[in-house]
Amino acid sequence: MAGTQVRHRIGPDIECVSISLAPVSPLADPAVSSVNGFPVRRVPRWWRDFSGALLWGLVLWVTALWMSSGGLNDVGSIGGFMSTFGRLTGLVASALLLVQVFLMARVPFVEQAWGQDHLTRIHRVVGFASFNLMLAHIVLITLGYAATSPLGLWGTIVDFTLNYAGMLLAIAGTLALCMVVVTSVRRARRRMRYESWHLIHLYGYLGAGLALPHQLWTGADFLQSRTATIFWWSAYAACAIAVLVYRIAVPLVMSLTSQLRVVEVRRDAEDVTTVTVAGRNLDDLGAQAGQFFNWRFLGRSGWTRVNPYSLSAAPTSTTLRFTAKHLGDGSAALARLKVGSRVLIEGPYGRLHPGVRTRPKVLLFAAGIGVTPMRALLEALPQEAGQVTILHRVSAQSDLVLGDEIRALAAERGARYVVVDGHRMTGRQSWLPQRAAHLDDVAGLRQIVPDVAEREVYLCGAEAWMVAAESALRGAGVPADAIHVEHFAL
Structure with missing residues (x-):
């Protein structure tokens, strides 16, 4: 059934194209468990609260252990004061470092509660906090010991380095963490290919591992009681197990059992490629429309480097499909993939899926290639005619x-498809094109989607555009917990 195409204006200078129909889908309740055979797996909201409480509880527990070992007993002198708070900053830095590793492990409970986008932001904040506390620990402990030692500052540094067990390994671990932090600064991150940044970022595991012997062999707060010793050994063991299981074992078993192979490579544009892979028992992956996987394609150069691509069609029991723009070497090579190539995957990840939906009305809001997960969501979201609007900025x-x-799906499912085209606005950061410069972002959004404040919003696009779009959504009255995002640049 063909859709009805309507042209309408946002103010006097910009025209939109809207395509809609009014058939009724039998599944309109956000609480349904499937639609058209596609699963809708709900994510309990208390998961996020519980995991966040665990993070703060860990910091409080570490502080309590420090206090129980006489944390404030030696603050009477300058040297004692610096050494005491050097111990505390080291303990909290170690705890936050473990939190970082755990976040990187992609444990399903945590990943589903927060999604990769929020986890990456948390990881970034926790990472810089941990690194700064680690530097404070090094400076305070060194100065504190030097203040009470006849060796002086440089003698104390040499004594630490050569005579304290595990210290050389700790120095190497600190250098590894410094490399990770430096390459995580936004300016440096933007100058690097994703594949190179991802590889360097894995040195975070090495840094945490090299710091372990120093902490467990010579750290007084790690050894001062059986409770502390059991806690720290257990925490490190839990993080190591999480990484081994969820970053290595589960993806490997999942890839081997599903037997994924490329079955179609389609050139959608000069710089856009759609890849379809097929396998067996793909229902066991638990993937939902709109989520993404990390992909590796065997039999080509650079196969060890992982690339994240969102599903551009709802997953089935036998196929997965994604569409990617050629933004780097990895994505450009997709056009040269051979049918039959073996595929390794990690995932599914992300919260752009039907399971986080809490409102009947939905806005799928995208720019450029960010529309690919929206196309999958349009296919799989339970909906009645008029409940879903897909707004695409190009x-x-x-x-x-x-x-x-998207036009065909909108017609079939009774959704509204709106395209806003035009060159990027200059002079201000905006989700609107230059031709709509006379409008503020909120007014433009409300003209297209008057009831936007009542909608659940899924948002995906380029970084700067998404910042402007999210600001407009909040200005239009959409609460933060009703906006689900997936950033390309993190």
Whole structure:
């Protein structure tokens, strides 16, 4: 059934194209468990609260252990004061370092509660906090010991390095962590290929591992009681097990048992490729429309480097499909993939899926290639006619990705499909094109989606555009917990 195409204006200078129909889908309740055979797995909201409480509880527990070992007993002198708080900063830095490793392990409970986008932000904040506390620990402990030692400052540094067990390993671990932190600064991150940044970031595991002997062999707060010793050994063991299981064992078993192979490589545009892979028992992956996997394709150069791509069609029991823009060497090589190539995957990840939905009305809001997970969501979301609007911002109509598929799905499912085209606005950060410069972002959004404040919003696009779009959504009255995002640049 063909859709009805309507042209309408946002103010006097910008025209939109809206495509809609009014068939009724039998599944409109956000609480349903499946639609058209596609699963809708709900994520309990208390998972996020519980995992966040665990993080703060860990910091409080570490502080309590420090206090129980006489934390404030030696603050009467300058040397004692620095040594005492050097111990505390070291303990909290170690705890936060373990939190970082745990976040990187992609434990399903935590990943489903927060999604990779929020986890990456938390990981970034926790990482810089841990690193700064680690530096404070090094400086305070060194100065504190030097203040009471006849060796002086440099003699104390040499004594630490050569005579304290595990110290050389700790120095190497600190250098590894410094490399990770430096490459995580946004300016440095933007200058690196994703594949290179991802590889360097794995040195975080090495840094944590090299710091372990120093802490457990010579750290007084690690050894001062059986409770402390059991806690720290257990915490390190839990993080190591989480990494081994969820970053190595589970993806490997999942890839081997599903036997994924490339079955189609389709060139959608000069710089856009759609890849379909097929396998067996893919229902066991637990993937939902809109989520992403980390992909590796065997038999080509650079196969060891992982690339994250969102599903651009709802997953089935036998197929997964993604669509990618050629933004780097890895994505450009997709056009040269051979049918039959073996595929390794990690995932599924992310919260752009039907299971986080809490409202009947939905806005799928995307720019450019960010529309690919929205196309999958449009296919799988339970909906009645008029409940779902998909709003796609592009530079020109010729840049529409999967446009024909989205039109057909909108017609079939009774959704509204709106395309806003035009060159990027100059002079201010905005989700609107230059032709709509006379409008503020909130007014433009409300003209297209008057009831936007009542909608659940899924948002995906380029970094700067998403910042402007999210600001407009909040300005229009959409609460933060009703906005689900997936950033390309993190």
